[in-house]
Amino acid sequence: MTTLMEIKDLKVGPDNNQINSILDNISFQVKQGETLAVVGESGCGKSMTALSIMGLLPQNIKLSSGSIIFDGKDLTSFTTKKMNQIRGKDMAMIFQEPLTSLNPSFTIGNQIAEVFKYHTNYNAAEIKKRSIEVLQKVKIPDPEEKLKAYPHELSGGMRQRVMIAMALACNPKILIADEPTTALDVTIQAQILDLILELQKDFNMSVVMITHDLGVVAETCQRAIVMYAGQIVEEGKVEDIFEQPLHPYTRGLMLSAPRLGSPKEKLHVIDGMVPDRENMPKGCRFNPRCEFATDKCFESEPKLEEIQEGRRVRCWNKLL
Amino acid sequence: MMERTIIKEVEDLNVIKKNSKRKSAEWAAFRGNKIGMIALWVLIIVSIMAIAAPLVAPYDPNTQDVINRMKSSSSEHWLGTDIYGRDVLSRIIYGARTSMLVGVISVALSSVIGFAIGMIAGYKGGKLDDILMRVLESIQTIPLLLLGLMVLVAAGSNIYTLILVITVGLLPSCARIARGSTLDVKEKEFVKAAISMGSGTIRILISHILPNVLSSFLVISALHMTSAIMVEASLSFLGLGIQPPTATWGNMIMDGFPHVATKPALAIYPGLALIIVSISFNLVGDALRDALDPHISKKRK
Amino acid sequence: MFKFIFRRLLVTLPTMFLTISIIFFGLRILPGDPAVAMLGDNATPAAVEALREEMGLNEPLWKQYLAYLGDIVQADFGESFISGESVSAQLFAVFPDTLNLTFFGIIFGCVIGIPLGIISALKRNTKIDNFLRFISIIGLSVPPFLLGIYMILAFSLKMAIFPSMGTGEGFLNQIYYLILPSLTIGLILSASVMRYTRSSMLDEINQDYIRTAWAKGIPEKLVIYKHVLRNTLIPVVTVIGLQMTGLLSGAVITESIFSRPGLGSLAIGAITTRDFPVLQGCLVLFAIAVMVVNLLVDISYSIINPRIRPS
Numbered sequence: 001m002t003t004l005m006e007i008k009d010l011k012v013g014p015d016n017n018q019i020n021s022i023l024d025n026i027s028f029q030v031k032q033g034e035t036l037a038v039v040g041e042s043g044c045g046k047s048m049t050a051l052s053i054m055g056l057l058p059q060n061i062k063l064s065s066g067s068i069i070f071d072g073k074d075l076t077s078f079t080t081k082k083m084n085q086i087r088g089k090d091m092a093m094i095f096q097e098p099l100t101s102l103n104p105s106f107t108i109g110n111q112i113a114e115v116f117k118y119h120t121n122y123n124a125a126e127i128k129k130r131s132i133e134v135l136q137k138v139k140i141p142d143p144e145e146k147l148k149a150y151p152h153e154l155s156g157g158m159r160q161r162v163m164i165a166m167a168l169a170c171n172p173k174i175l176i177a178d179e180p181t182t183a184l185d186v187t188i189q190a191q192i193l194d195l196i197l198e199l200q201k202d203f204n205m206s207v208v209m210i211t212h213d214l215g216v217v218a219e220t221c222q223r224a225i226v227m228y229a230g231q232i233v234e235e236g237k238v239e240d241i242f243e244q245p246l247h248p249y250t251r252g253l254m255l256s257a258p259r260l261g262s263p264k265e266k267l268h269v270i271d272g273m274v275p276d277r278e279n280m281p282k283g284c285r286f287n288p289r290c291e292f293a294t295d296k297c298f299e300s301e302p303k304l305e306e307i308q309e310g311r312r313v314r315c316w317n318k319l320l
Numbered sequence: 321m322m323e324r325t326i327i328k329e330v331e332d333l334n335v336i337k338k339n340s341k342r343k344s345a346e347w348a349a350f351r352g353n354k355i356g357m358i359a360l361w362v363l364i365i366v367s368i369m370a371i372a373a374p375l376v377a378p379y380d381p382n383t384q385d386v387i388n389r390m391k392s393s394s395s396e397h398w399l400g401t402d403i404y405g406r407d408v409l410s411r412i413i414y415g416a417r418t419s420m421l422v423g424v425i426s427v428a429l430s431s432v433i434g435f436a437i438g439m440i441a442g443y444k445g446g447k448l449d450d451i452l453m454r455v456l457e458s459i460q461t462i463p464l465l466l467l468g469l470m471v472l473v474a475a476g477s478n479i480y481t482l483i484l485v486i487t488v489g490l491l492p493s494c495a496r497i498a499r500g501s502t503l504d505v506k507e508k509e510f511v512k513a514a515i516s517m518g519s520g521t522i523r524i525l526i527s528h529i530l531p532n533v534l535s536s537f538l539v540i541s542a543l544h545m546t547s548a549i550m551v552e553a554s555l556s557f558l559g560l561g562i563q564p565p566t567a568t569w570g571n572m573i574m575d576g577f578p579h580v581a582t583k584p585a586l587a588i589y590p591g592l593a594l595i596i597v598s599i600s601f602n603l604v605g606d607a608l609r610d611a612l613d614p615h616i617s618k619k620r621k
Numbered sequence: 622m623f624k625f626i627f628r629r630l631l632v633t634l635p636t637m638f639l640t641i642s643i644i645f646f647g648l649r650i651l652p653g654d655p656a657v658a659m660l661g662d663n664a665t666p667a668a669v670e671a672l673r674e675e676m677g678l679n680e681p682l683w684k685q686y687l688a689y690l691g692d693i694v695q696a697d698f699g700e701s702f703i704s705g706e707s708v709s710a711q712l713f714a715v716f717p718d719t720l721n722l723t724f725f726g727i728i729f730g731c732v733i734g735i736p737l738g739i740i741s742a743l744k745r746n747t748k749i750d751n752f753l754r755f756i757s758i759i760g761l762s763v764p765p766f767l768l769g770i771y772m773i774l775a776f777s778l779k780m781a782i783f784p785s786m787g788t789g790e791g792f793l794n795q796i797y798y799l800i801l802p803s804l805t806i807g808l809i810l811s812a813s814v815m816r817y818t819r820s821s822m823l824d825e826i827n828q829d830y831i832r833t834a835w836a837k838g839i840p841e842k843l844v845i846y847k848h849v850l851r852n853t854l855i856p857v858v859t860v861i862g863l864q865m866t867g868l869l870s871g872a873v874i875t876e877s878i879f880s881r882p883g884l885g886s887l888a889i890g891a892i893t894t895r896d897f898p899v900l901q902g903c904l905v906l907f908a909i910a911v912m913v914v915n916l917l918v919d920i921s922y923s924i925i926n927p928r929i930r931p932s
Contacts, residue, residue, distance in 0.1 A: 056835050080841055088838030095836075100829040105851045105925075118839050166837065355755075458640040461911040465870035466888060466904050471647070473892050473900060550764040554874055557766050558889060577770060577878075584774050591767045598762035606758070 001031040004206050010066035012052050020277045022048050024230045035207045037221035043274045045230040046210045050176045054093050055083040089119040092167035096179040098160035102151035109147030115169040134165040157188035174206045214257040226250045229285040236311040246313040248290045292317045349611040356607025359600040370416040379407035381414040381567045399589050411567040412593050418568040423548040426486035431541045434494025442502030456492035464489035472560040482561050486548050501533040535612035542605035546598045569594045633916050640908045645689050698902030703894045708902040719883035723872050729807020730814050738818025760812025765871035769805045769878040786880035802879040806871045817860045822853040862918030865911045
């Protein structure tokens with residue numbers, strides 16, 4: 001499999017405070033056609049990673065070092081104008097909140113048409129035809145009617161389908177899905193995930209699935225990256241990570257996920273909370289919550305080591 | 321039951337503790353706002369000058385000196401003299417007295433009454449709320465200035481009617497704001513707990529709702545001072561406010577306006593005094609809002 | 622749509638009724654006798670009594686009230702105490718002048734306030750933003766009469782660009798005469814429009830759907846001017862409705878400073894002559910105008926905001 005995107009040593013932090021960075025030393029690759037999971041608790045930097053890739057960081061947060069190589073070009077050196085030629089065309093993103101992610105003042109058709117208008121040379125009739133096609137692709141009934149609808153006239157699931165349709169309108173090479181199902185009903189969640197997977201195969205695109213839901217990871221992804229406090233702590237194939245987590249944090253995550261068919265015992269809880277950016281513990285960032293922590297963990301920070309092909313972990317006391 | 325009472329006491333304590341801690345943080349935030357602090361000092365100085373006008377003013381504001389009328393600035397009369405030869409600076413200082421007095425009284429009255437109405441309407445809800453809000457809405461559709469004109473004509477121009485008019489004009493927005501905050505606070509757990517505990521309406525209003533609407537009370541009072549002073553000046557300018565010879569900025573401008581072509585200073589100086597005080601109240605109000613607004617203070621942390 | 626307008630009308634009517642009642646009772650419960658106020662303190666008791674009889678002040682309050690309501694429904698505000706002319710005729714003769722002034726004031730207020738608010742929001746927390754915000758505070762702190770005087774000083778007396786009084790002859794000339802007074806109202810309105818545009822725009826920029834627009838890769842200008850601006854302007858329309866009472870108050874005093882005919886000049890003239898019926902008519906007409914504008918604002922709000930448009 002060829003590498004589609006390579007992220008190297010990404011460091012992101014607030015404008016005025018580069019010491020307490022939000023993302024630290026983030027490096028990973030996205031391969032052609034794969035589904036990569038980025039897992040972690042809220043506040044660990046998953047969404048920030050996604051926004052950095054898309055060049056959509058909030059105004060007061062800046063990328064301070066590192067590179068994002070996509071299709072052989074470094075996106076970090078791109079101007080807004082150049083980024084706009086790629087965003088929505090070669091890479092697309094869908095967000096967590098389908099209810100608020102569509103502009104309430106414009107019709108669905110208007111918002112889909114924008115994508116075609118700036119990334120293709122279609123005329124109005126072609127745009128309409130293609131818009132109907134993408135809505136059909138995401139299985140929205142009555143697509144021609146729906147083009148005239150305003151977002152508030154659609155349900156949450158339908159709106160997320162519209163978001164997906166917009167994202168896939170120009171056959172992107174990579175789709176970043178930031179918790180695409182979190183805000184939806186359980187039954188709708190499965191439909192949306194199936195839809196994303198189905199379309200992935202059709203288009204042969206790569207998907208970066210950002211989620212805190214291990215069920216989603218197990219069902220949809222081939223590889224996974226586990227993040228904690230702005231760092232990658234573990235990376236590997238999904239089966240490997242599920243069967244033999246190497247980092248105590250990953251293990252905690254696995255144990256805290258409820259499993260169907262397992263006896264009704266008390267769920268495992270990882271004590272404590274993700275540390276505050278301004279008060280990062282010395283040494284390993286996970287040490288206050290880690291049951292395996294030794295003196296070394298409090299003294300120096302472990303590096304992300306590659307222990308076999310495609311398997312990396314950041315821990316002094318790997319659970320081997 | 322016993323246990324519940326204890327829980328409630330602790331909750332109350334938490335509220336109080338939080339309040340006292342919050343207050344110092346808010347004051348620190350206000351002090352950190354340079355422009356707000358400058359404006360506050362301007363207002364303090366103006367207030368002192370207004371109170372101590374007889375000591376500060378170089379001349380008696382009403383002594384006429386026909387020989388020295390309409391003089392330009394000089395070492396004797398810093399801001400010159402008006403058409404009757406009265407010292408402009410002294411009249412501005414005495415004018416501050418009137419403006420501040422009318423402003424403070426009408427803002428205090430309107431805020432206290434308005435907040436009481438708003439809190440009761442918001443807390444009680446239902447028909448009472450509907451009726452009170454409709455009445456206040458109706459008052460708001462009558463331009464304050466015109467209402468003032470009409471009332472002052474009907475009841476005569478004096479300081480009491482003037483204060484009454486301004487108070488009535490400012491009431492609706494106070495009540496609306498108090499009502500809004502009350503509706504928010506009413507939904508909070510500790511108020512629900514107090515209600516379920518059987519606390520009386522007045523007790524809940526005073527001990528739970530009032531502390532939580534106090535910050536909007538302060539902000540709106542500061543901002544309303546500007547409105548009060550501006551309306552007072554406008555009515556006095558039209559000859560319907562405080563009657564001459566008592567100096568107010570409004571009637572000084574009225575006296576100066578006919579001579580604006582030949583002696584613009586007569587309209588400019590009292591106008592500047594008015595603008596400086598209004599701006600200061602607005603800036604203090606804004607600084608207060610920034611310091612007290614929970615949304616903004618969260619961001620600050 | 623019609624249902625919405627109808628429902629909105631149903632809410633407006635009681636408010637209108639209430640306002641008209643407040644004007645009536647507010648003036649009756651006050652100390653002081655309108656008849657004395659009209660004739661002056663030196664009038665003979667007989668003259669006062671005669672006037673009271675003529676004005677119907679000796680009737681029971683409820684009868685006066687009903688008569689007053691009936692008159693208003695027929696747009697009959699009685700006769701001027703001074704000229705004997707019908708008040709309604711006088712009101713409608715000068716009403717267009719006040720409307721013109723207010724209309725141009727609103728145009729100036731938006732043309733100046735909205736772009737400055739946008740700049741302020743886009744450059745937030747920079748020197749430009751701080752400067753603009755300070756200017757807007759000044760705008761909120763200057764009463765219209767004072768700004769009017771300063772405008773006359775600067776543009777009529779010092780620079781002699783614009784006339785300081787009157788209305789002019791012919792269409793273009795009339796507009797020329799309108800510029801300075803409507804700019805006075807407009808500048809004051811622009812301060813609150815600017816502040817509102819700024820905060821509304823900042824809210825808007827942080828919305829999820831703006832992020833979506835960026836993610837689609839559409840040009841920056843389109844994100845700002847289509848997606849952000851559209852939703853920013855919706856609340857700004859409401860603020861103009863809310864400012865209507867202030868605007869009309871400003872128009873009243875501006876008219877008198879620039880010696881222009883209009884409701885304000887009529888009202889202020891009526892004060893000097895203690896012409897009670899004219900004054901009452903002005904007040905009622907102003908209140909109705911405010912309510913009608915608010916109604917129109919609400920309706921246009923529902924047109925530009927699909928979220929509350931009933932389908």
